[in-house]
Amino acid sequence: MYEPNVVGDWQECDDEHAGLRVRVHGLEKAEPPRGRDDAAEGLTYFRFRVTVENRTTAHFGIHLEDGQLDVRVGADGEAAFLDWRNSQFIEGFDVYPLRRVTAVLYAAADDASLSQVDIQVQLKVDEDWTDRYLWSGGIDLHESAIGVGARSDTPLDILAAQVTSFLRKEAGPGSTG
Incomplete structure (x- = not known):
């Protein structure tokens, strides 16, 4: 049975990506560094991190952009606004053995929905895609x-x-x- 991860847990990648692991962590309310996007008017900003760790003996090119993330909030799983202008993605970074790389992402949603946040991530490793992994958590x-x-x-x-x-x-x- 497929079970979602809890925010903060590591997820080991399978098959050809064995030895890589991914973690969504640091979920908290936070204002974006370059100011609020007009599309997020009336919404509460929050931040989270996605970290990829290489536990193999080879290096991998890691790619993580806004289209590879899906952030849902509340009991109905409504889409959150992902602020790509303020977020720091991972764009073709080579992660060598025993090293990590972290993306810092900003999103916004209705404050009442932030007690239930689901974040789905699908990495691109070199030219291959990993499985999709889901983390569930909440703010406050x-x-x-x-x-x-x-x-x-x-x-x-x-x-x-x-x-x-x-x-x-x-x-x-x-x-x-």
Whole structure:
């Protein structure tokens, strides 16, 4: 079963890209360095990072532009505005063994939707495409323990309860958590 990553987790690439790993991290509210885009009027800006690490003995040319990212927010998965003017993409950078490269990206969305953010990334490595990988998280979430049968009060609790419910349904009848 395919499971999304949690923002901050590393995702190991498969097959011909084995040894590369990707991470979406640093999800936080932040104003862009070159000023707000007019298209983002009334929206709240946030920033995140995408880091690629090479754990092989060969070097790879990494490419990550705006068309290779999809940022969705809220329960309905509405598209966020990706500010390409303020974002720092990875454009054909050679990542040598045991080295990393990081893109810093700015996006904007309705403030009420930022408790649930999904970021999908598909890298181009040399001339090949990696699989698409998904990270889920939120802004201003505070971790708390969730008891079985407890009422979900925060967005993190709601997301955790949804994931738990989904996994139980996938496991089938008769399985216990």
